[in-house]
Amino acid sequence: MALTLKKVKGSLDRMFDKNMQDLVRGIRNHKESESRYIAGCVEEIKSELKQDNAAIKANAVNKLIYLQMLGYDISWAAFNIIEVMSSPKFTFKRIGYFAASQSFHSETDVLMLTTNMIRKDLGSQTMYDTGVALSGLSCFITPDLARDLVNDILALMSSTRPYIRKRAVLISYKIFLAYPDALRPAFPRLKEKLEDPDQGVQSAAVNVICELARKNPKNYLSLAPIFFKLMTTSTNNWVLIKIIKLFGALTPLEPRLGKKLIEPLTNLIHSTSAMSLLYECINTVIQVLISFTSGMTDHSSSIQLCVQKLRILIEDADQNLKYLGLLAMSRILKSHPKAVQSHKDLILQCLDDKDESIRLRALDLLFGMVSKKNLMEIVKKLMVHVNKAEGSQYRDELLTKIIEICSQQNYQYITNFEWYVTVLVELTRTEGATRHGSLISSQILDVAIRVKTIRPFAAKQMAVLLENSHVIASQLQRNGMQEVLYAAAYVCGEFAQFIESPSSLLNAMLSHRVVSLPAHIQAIYIQNSMKLFASAVTQAEEDEDHEKVEELLKLVMGKLPAFVQSGDLEVQERASCILSMMKYASKAQGKGSKVAGDFNDLFKGELNPVAPKAQKKVPVPEGLDLDAWINDPPSSSEDDVPTTFNYKLKDNVDDFYSTKKEKMKELSPEERKKMREQRIQEQASNPNYLSSSKPKRSLHPMANGYQEPGDDTGDLPPVTDIDISIPLHVPGMTSSDKYLRQEQDRRRRRQEERKKRRDEKERKKDKKGRKGRKKGRQVVEESPDEDIEPVHAVDIVQEEMPEGAVQTDSEDDTKKEDIYKALDIDLESPLTAQDKLPTPTHRVAKESPQKGDEEPEEKKKKRKKKEKKKKEKKTRHHHHHEKHEHPQESLLLVDEGEEPTVAASNGDDVTTPVTSQDKVNGHQDAPKEKDKEDLDFWLSPGSGTTGATAAVNGDGDAPSPKQDTPEESPAKQHRHKKKKKHEKSSKHKKHRKEREKSPEKAETGKEKTEERPSTPPLPAMTRFVDLGENEHIGIKYETRVISMQEKQIMVALVFQNNVDKQLKSIEFNVLDTLNTRLIRAPGSTSHDPVKIPFILLPSSGNEAQLLFSVVSLNMPQRLRGTVTYILKDEEGSSQHKLDFKLYLPCSAYLLTAPCNSERFTHLLSSGEVSEKSSIRVNAPDLKFSHALQKICFYLKFSVVERVDDSASLYAATIQQHHVCLLIKAVPNGISVDGKSTDSSLLSNILDEVKEIFK
């Protein structure tokens, strides 16, 4: 009774509470005092949250979400939100989860409390409870939640309700992101869902795999057949689009896939009415065409089809289609510029579009379409647009684009620099505000300095600009183009010998108007007027014109005082400095001595451009150790404030040089030589380059600066007379249009000449070309670019490099961090004991009952077995970083075991190169290769859809016909032999005994996963070595090489919690040595510890991976370090530490590299491995095969050849040192003879061999 009363009272109370609508209305009615009103509401909400009534609470939370949208922080209510989430009523639960999805994130600490509640909701009988929980969870998942709930989610993936299934599938992507370890074990289930009967579920699975594959496409290549089948059968456009996009990402990795795709995609393009699908098809076809880099001539029809369809899109009235059409065009442009160039008219048309994004896209396209032939024409069009463009942003964009187009690839497309200088000058007169004065300025400087032949012309143009600057100054100022005057002044001063009337220019440069210019421009004016003066005086003295000299002196001395009074220090200093020099010169002049020589001495020498890389190339002088402290390092107590700056500085310097050093070593001399040769050849065919061996002087004698000032434009290409008929703003300035006409004339003339010379056939061709040109636009590109000769013999001055710099072509690449790297997981290799999903061990009262029920019987068994297995065998048989042992757990593997492997009929297509990657991966290489073969089969031209379906279904009970394929490469046969041998291994039998129920097929799969001959059983080996242990924590570590990384190795640390308390804030630190350094997070100093990103739960273990950079690897390294951690229990937490020595042996840098016996013999006979050393190991009980296995396992060698009781082994280091071993059984032991490229490396490795058998 009382309860009912209370209920009624509660709902009566509610009547008078504000609900969300009231809140919204209230806010709308309090427009002036909104924040005050809301503050009042928040107080109300706070009191409502304190009440027990769930309805009131939910109502309050609902209001909070609205406030959150308006920008109010509601994180203080996180706990109340959880209360609402835990309500049994769907209405409130939904509000709770909704609030959580809006406001919770990975740092919300109360999330820790939600695990069980969410688990309960996931297992709820009400479908919508589960749905709401999944939706919410997808927004606030954390690594902890992901780990704890992954099993529940996986179970839901097999729910009977599609509504739940599709949500569970989708959320699995979020789980993988937060907890990458779940990917491998969960993947088979995910793959199943690709063929779910429900379209929504299928679509969700495609969605998830596409997201995964987008980041790491290579791991998903083997799914291509399934997707191919889906593509040809599905009618769901969403699914099709996703799949087609996925194929776009896969084709670059496997060109044969593209071949297979072209046809169905083309069909889709022809048949579909959905523009979105059409567009994605075109995109992927483009991708495919790009992947065919060579030897594909028969695909021009596909390109044509794409371009035609795109043209239709671009011509469409729908702006969206137009935009996308242009976007796709730009992709085609990269690989098939010719196909796009024929649509130049269309693209130029788009420049007039009212939509700015479309104009910008069109600009981008033009950028790629430029050739020597059409550069002038395109730039002219753009210039027209610059003048009529509305909006400064677009104008700026145009301006930048013009300059980018012209200057790209070292001015590759410019045949006439006079034209370019004119264009630049014209650009300075652009109307309206632009920000690119400095850009134009730097271009003028760049061109004038680097193109020697253009200097006279540039100097004259700049002189005109300077002399008339008063006319255009106001305009320039308005346009922000004053910067151009900076360049102009410099060019005039530096190349003063080309100026026709220095005195009038001098007058202009020192005129009183200059004072109004920005200070840095004034300064450059003064400095360069001095150069100009020097040049003028020289000329005057040569003419014995003393009056002229005096006149000049007077001029300068008269003008300078105005600048001496300048408020700017720079201007003032330069002016007063020059003034006093003038006074001195004036005195000397009075005495009748010549002053020109002295002045010229001041500006002697030529400034050449410095290569942007030059600074980095400065070699470190011998004996200078940049890493050593100059002073003693400050003690840690001083770290606090002022020293941080020093640290930073030092680290920067560090990075700076270390990267440089690396760069220099990275390429082998041969490679470098090759690249250099290649580049020289490229330069030779580039008309803008003159080979450096030619003396520059002979080309252009007056380019050498001041030594020959009198020598005027002798053998210069004639500077054309100024065309007065064109209305110019300023007399003396040429117009760029003139050059366009000139160029066309020139080309026509040349063509006519050629025409005369050539026979009938070619004449036709010429005519066509001319017709095209007469039309003005759409020049049909008939003759290749090479036909166009530059107007000038252009001499681009080589950029200067410091002495002793090693020439490298590689640019420093920037390291990219990728959060998706964690998901770069090999999904093909069978699952292992490590690849299991976590079984909840903490904060869990009991397992969700539903979970077990929904699991198929078989799997449950497997799981149990897996767990048992783990207990049995704590030490892992563990080879390299992918570990696997129990392949029967993998659905994947069952497929693999059964599938027909190599199609003998297509053997020629199937030769898989034995890449180093294959071998490096040790164990996995067999199944991987197997899988690859399947893919090969599917991809081979012969296999039709039948092949595809066969692979899709993973069927075929046919025993794998491996041994019967005659075309296999010898390397492969070799491996098969090993495998066969291995079938006999008793180790294998042991496994079989353990798992009698395992299907036979799984066993076959297993055989392939093992490697290396072994006769008697050998105890399980592990490369994990103890690093340190105390009462709380145990640490083991293993070194791993990273493929393609010459300078890094990875150290995998396994932390084991030995107590039943939580260990957190684990931090790892080592004292770096010069040779070996821990790679820390960017921005941290070399003393900062690295945080281990997990908490160790009671009695659990986890693995962390750290990277170390190494310089030289021929000596073992010992690094001292400390692990600190916080032990947390009920009483509180305490900090502890554990010291250790991290030992990195030389074998840490070894990698299992493939080597066949021919290569091995060649290596030995070539003398490349000159260092020799041998040892003898006394171990009477040692079996030879065990010895071999141990060496192979611990030191990562591979057996090249084995004859009875002797074997040759090979391994390479990450820096490509070779190490060859010959092992022979001798009485009471073995003898090991080693050869290597490095003696210290070899002896260290031999020491390690000894160590193994101790």
Added chain:
Amino acid sequence: MIKAILVFNNHGKPRLAKFFQHYSEDEQQQIVRETFHLVSRRDDNVCSFLEGGTLIGGSDYRLIYRHYATLYFVFCVDSSESELGILDLIQVFVETLDRCFENVCELDLIFHVDKVHFILSEIVMGGMVLETNMNEIVSRYMEQDKLEKSEAGLSAAPAKAAAAIKNIDLPTLPKDLKIPNIELPKLPSFR
């Protein structure tokens, strides 16, 4: 992946903000403001794609939007989503709203933002497209609505009565706020 879904009106007032990546409230407001700034200065007859929002995403991300009467519907997506597909999805979303609210207008979004969110959660989950079939979306939403009503049962009666009284003085809903039914002749809606 969809990174964010924003709905705001012609004056930049947020009507719905769903972020699939965490941003603080201030950042969220700033993103809404920046997005509004970018989108609102574009004519209606220009393309619906925008690159270069600085706050959200980066180079891989694009804004794809549609303008309906007084509201902008903006999706921020990365390159794994099809541009035209997302445009269709926006259409699906709006049409679904139209069906659930019966001639949806801005006021519906103002007063029932929670419901709009619930509808959206049937379409997009965690930044990935969940369902595009309008019938499925509507029926699922309606079922949940029914479930909510059944839970409310009798105890909700007084509150309903109160709401009815309150609603009396609601300003008359201007009809011009109604979202015009925009058809996509070229793009067949996805099934």
